[in-house]
Amino acid sequence: MTKIVSLIGYPLKHSISPLFQQSAFDHCQLDIHYQAWETEPAQLSQVINHLRSPSVLGANVTIPFKQAVLPLLDRLDELAERIGAVNTIVNQGGKLIGYNSDAAGFLRALKEDGEFECRGKRAALLGAGGAARAAGFALLEAGVAALLIINRTLERAQTLAAALRGVAGRRGECPSIIVMPWEERGLKEALSSCHLLVNCTPLGMKHSPMEKESPLGRELISGDALVYDLVYNPERTPLLEEAERAGARTLGGLAMLVYQGAISFELWTGEKAPVSLMFEVARQAVRE
Numbered sequence: 624m625t626k627i628v629s630l631i632g633y634p635l636k637h638s639i640s641p642l643f644q645q646s647a648f649d650h651c652q653l654d655i656h657y658q659a660w661e662t663e664p665a666q667l668s669q670v671i672n673h674l675r676s677p678s679v680l681g682a683n684v685t686i687p688f689k690q691a692v693l694p695l696l697d698r699l700d701e702l703a704e705r706i707g708a709v710n711t712i713v714n715q716g717g718k719l720i721g722y723n724s725d726a727a728g729f730l731r732a733l734k735e736d737g738e739f740e741c742r743g744k745r746a747a748l749l750g751a752g753g754a755a756r757a758a759g760f761a762l763l764e765a766g767v768a769a770l771l772i773i774n775r776t777l778e779r780a781q782t783l784a785a786a787l788r789g790v791a792g793r794r795g796e797c798p799s800i801i802v803m804p805w806e807e808r809g810l811k812e813a814l815s816s817c818h819l820l821v822n823c824t825p826l827g828m829k830h831s832p833m834e835k836e837s838p839l840g841r842e843l844i845s846g847d848a849l850v851y852d853l854v855y856n857p858e859r860t861p862l863l864e865e866a867e868r869a870g871a872r873t874l875g876g877l878a879m880l881v882y883q884g885a886i887s888f889e890l891w892t893g894e895k896a897p898v899s900l901m902f903e904v905a906r907q908a909v910r911e
């Protein structure tokens with residue numbers, strides 16, 4: 624019987640996960656169909672319940688449901704529970720287990736593709752949504768000394784900072800975690816001392832009304848920093864162009880997307896993911 628893995632989010636039109644996940648299943652000769660299930664918020668609990676069917680191996684969860692699915696699952700993996708967000712669900716005999724592969728994907732890309740060592744460094748996050756939560760958590764786990772969270776809605780940044788301070792406190796660590804509103808005058812100075820700047824907003828994302836927008840102009844970007852844009856389409860985003868002009872090193876979001884997808888693949892199938900092939904398909908999809 625053909626098994627199903629679904630992608631649950633809204634909207635889903637521009638997601639490239641179905642392309643590289645299906646290619647990976649086919650490459651490994653697995654009889655699995657990856658299906659995009661565009662889901663209105665009101666249908667979420669019904670759709671999640673459907674994952675309990677024996678023909679379904681699990682799902683990926685994306686914007687805007689990474690936090691909303693938590694109470695609908697039977698169990699959370701320890702990491703997903705600590706982060707407070709789920710992007711992968713596994714159906715284990717009718718019980719739904721939630722995982723988070725975003726944090727590990729984020730870190731693997733930063734280390735391997737960005738050649739960045741986090742320990743003792745100062746990092747800034749632009750945004751305070753689901754991606755920023757996974758990134759902030761991963762950076763603390765990897766030993767950053769300071770985290771600056773900049774967000775349009777200040778309260779959301781404060782909520783994230785409080786959650787991250789809780790995580791750090793339980794580990795007996797006390798990195799500096801501070802919050803700044805986007806328009807703050809001291810932004811340039813605060814950013815100038817950061818070794819890493821991560822865009823966790825959708826600004827610059829292709830096919831969106833914000834596709835031409837960079838979250839920061841080059842005058843605010845330090846030439847000594849690594850600028851990591853989680854937006855993966857286009858590969859060279861407006862922020863990365865500004866960063867290049869400022870003389871900074873850059874890293875796009877495609878590697879994180881593929882690495883988090885590879886971890887999810889391994890959770891559903893128990894087999895090693897064909898990462899090079901997934902990269903190839905993902906890269907081709909964003910270049911079309």
Ligand code: NAP
Pocket residue numbers: 686687725728749750751752753754755774775776779823824825826828833853854855876877879880881883
């Ligand atoms: P989210 O939970 O909806 O959070 C979006 C964040 O962006 C919020 O902090 C929001 O600020 C901010 N934002 C949205 N529009 C803005 C605007 N016009 N001006 C300034 N700030 C704005 O989304 P998410 O799940 O964190 O995803 C964020 C981005 O990361 C998306 O582009 C997604 O594709 C990307 N992502 C990439 C990967 C990868 O593997 N490469 C993985 C996950 C996510 P407010 O709080 O003020 O609304």
